[in-house]
Amino acid sequence: MDLSPVVPLKSVSRWDIEADVVVVGAGGCGVTAALAAGERGASVLLIDRDHRPVANTARSGGMIPAAGTRLQRAAGIEETPEHFAENILAKNHGQSDPEQTLHLARTATTLVDWLIDRHHLRLELATDFLYPAHTEYRMHCPPERTGAALLADLKRAAREVPTIQYVPDVLAENLIADEQGAVVGVVVNSGARELVRARNVILACNGFGGNREMVREFCPEAATALYFGGPGSTGEGIRWGMALGAAVEFMDSYQLHATIAQPGEILVSYSITMEGGFHVNAQGERFADETRGYSEHALDVLAQPGGTAVVVYDERIHRLGLTFPDYVACVEARLVRQAPTIEELGAAFRIDGAALARTLEEYRVARTAGVDRFGRRTFADLRPPFYGIRVTGALLHTQGGLVVDRHARVLRTDGTPIPNLYAGGGVAAGISGHGAGGYLSGNGLLTALGYGFLAGRHAAASLGLPG
Numbered sequence: 001m002d003l004s005p006v007v008p009l010k011s012v013s014r015w016d017i018e019a020d021v022v023v024v025g026a027g028g029c030g031v032t033a034a035l036a037a038g039e040r041g042a043s044v045l046l047i048d049r050d051h052r053p054v055a056n057t058a059r060s061g062g063m064i065p066a067a068g069t070r071l072q073r074a075a076g077i078e079e080t081p082e083h084f085a086e087n088i089l090a091k092n093h094g095q096s097d098p099e100q101t102l103h104l105a106r107t108a109t110t111l112v113d114w115l116i117d118r119h120h121l122r123l124e125l126a127t128d129f130l131y132p133a134h135t136e137y138r139m140h141c142p143p144e145r146t147g148a149a150l151l152a153d154l155k156r157a158a159r160e161v162p163t164i165q166y167v168p169d170v171l172a173e174n175l176i177a178d179e180q181g182a183v184v185g186v187v188v189n190s191g192a193r194e195l196v197r198a199r200n201v202i203l204a205c206n207g208f209g210g211n212r213e214m215v216r217e218f219c220p221e222a223a224t225a226l227y228f229g230g231p232g233s234t235g236e237g238i239r240w241g242m243a244l245g246a247a248v249e250f251m252d253s254y255q256l257h258a259t260i261a262q263p264g265e266i267l268v269s270y271s272i273t274m275e276g277g278f279h280v281n282a283q284g285e286r287f288a289d290e291t292r293g294y295s296e297h298a299l300d301v302l303a304q305p306g307g308t309a310v311v312v313y314d315e316r317i318h319r320l321g322l323t324f325p326d327y328v329a330c331v332e333a334r335l336v337r338q339a340p341t342i343e344e345l346g347a348a349f350r351i352d353g354a355a356l357a358r359t360l361e362e363y364r365v366a367r368t369a370g371v372d373r374f375g376r377r378t379f380a381d382l383r384p385p386f387y388g389i390r391v392t393g394a395l396l397h398t399q400g401g402l403v404v405d406r407h408a409r410v411l412r413t414d415g416t417p418i419p420n421l422y423a424g425g426g427v428a429a430g431i432s433g434h435g436a437g438g439y440l441s442g443n444g445l446l447t448a449l450g451y452g453f454l455a456g457r458h459a460a461a462s463l464g465l466p467g
């Protein structure tokens with residue numbers, strides 16, 4: 001991997017712009033960081049290489065996990081961040097640092113209440129289905145249930161903070177550091193190259209899912225999968241940090257998704273599967289427990305002939321799906337097939353009807369007996385008419401990156417912070433352990449918005465601004 005050397009301060013003869021805090025990347029992490037620093041009076045320059053809503057945050061389901069929020073309590077759910085952290089650690093088999101994981105879980109509580117109370121985000125608690133390996137309803141999302149709506153709301157809030165200047169179509173090309181390795185600025189390019197002097201820099205430019213070379217180097221099992229994340233996730237934030245001596249962790253960590261409609265490439269909500277849908281291959285056979293996690297299950301889907309599977313479900317589940325805009329898009333694109341019998345559904349996907357009927361019968365027996373040969377525990381009483389959609393597995397984002405402390409400050413390999421440098425979201429080492437299987441739904445936005453919040457607050461406090 002090529003590490004772009006950081007620009008030395010001594011080669012800088014002029015500054016074009018100055019800001020207390022420069023935030024690189026205006027996705028969930030960046031806009032949250034800008035809000036947290038800007039509301040305390042820091043002058044914030046928030047830049048993004050793109051003006052289109054193509055950040056991973058905009059492509060996401062907009063589901064922010066948090067425990068102990070006011071919305072949870074209003075729904076009669078008493079949950080502590082400790083319990084939420086236990087879920088994260090159970091999914092990643094204890095691979096993430098327990099203290100930092102709990103710190104993020106606690107931060108999420110404050111974050112969600114702050115987003116609603118202080119910045120008037122329209123968040124709701126999703127209580128109609130549980131994501132894989134979550135033991136409680138804790139996903140907070142906009143009513144539209146899209147990351148695009150979430151990011152639009154965050155940007156609306158940022159526009160209301162006068163000290164935040166948001167400038168799209170500006171590429172950060174490099175960091176500028178002094179002889180001690182303290183970060184003092186950013187080289188940016190919006191057609192002309194300019195040097196921005198910054199008292200703090202927050203790297204919020206996501207991971208390296210869109211950089212095939214880095215994916216091949218660090219996550220080789222995901223290298224041939226379709227990439228379904230934003231095009232701007234090319235890993236430079238991680239490379240700049242490494243060039244300054246930052247430690248990295250979990251570089252082999254990534255999230256796949258098992259149900260990307262094929263063709264069409266639209267994300268099919270996993271509620272379809274969690275509420276009872278099962279997956280079959282071209283032979284009409286199930287091949288794994290579909291409910292253990294959509295990230296690890298995607299590897300099983302990709303291992304099937306043609307790298308695809310068909311999700312089989314019924315009318316009740318179809319109706320639930322219609323509450324998700326992406327699923328509606330699948331219906332409108334005629335990717336969802338409906339048939340009065342299971343045999344006819346098989347025919348719609350060129351699957352032997354008798355084989356599919358046998359699989360449905362096995363599924364029903366497993367449901368009644370409570371014993372499934374793949375270990376699945378939740379089933380539904382699937383009734384005609386039946387529905388199906390063809391899906392494949394895809395890479396959504398990477399979860400490894402720069403090691404940060406509880407304030408999201410980037411740490412060197414000796415554990416000391418690199419002065420003035422923060423990171424969050426896909427640039428920072430995540431809490432999903434190694435590989436594909438440790439990702440608990442929501443870890444992405446938790447580390448994006450959570451670290452963004454911590455970074456913004458600490459960056460403002462480091463300037464002596466009131467807390």
Ligand SMILES: Cc1cc2nc3c(=O)[nH]c(=O)nc-3n(C[C@H](O)[C@H](O)[C@H](O)COP(=O)(O)OP(=O)(O)OC[C@H]3O[C@@H](n4cnc5c(N)ncnc54)[C@H](O)[C@@H]3O)c2cc1C
Pocket residue numbers: 024025026027028029030047048049050054055056057058059060061062063064065147170171172173204205206207228229230232233234236267396397424425426427441442443444445446448
């Ligand atoms: C389809 C999909 C669904 C998902 N659903 C969920 C979900 O429901 N819940 C959840 O928790 N997670 C979800 N995730 C994961 C989640 O979206 C990400 O983990 C999270 O959005 C990362 O946020 P971020 O701010 O770090 O990055 P992003 O949102 O990608 O923002 C990074 C920004 O940085 C900009 N940028 C990059 N490089 C530069 C540069 N050099 N100069 C200037 N700007 C730059 C990019 O253009 C981009 O706008 C999903 C991901 C995908 C792809």
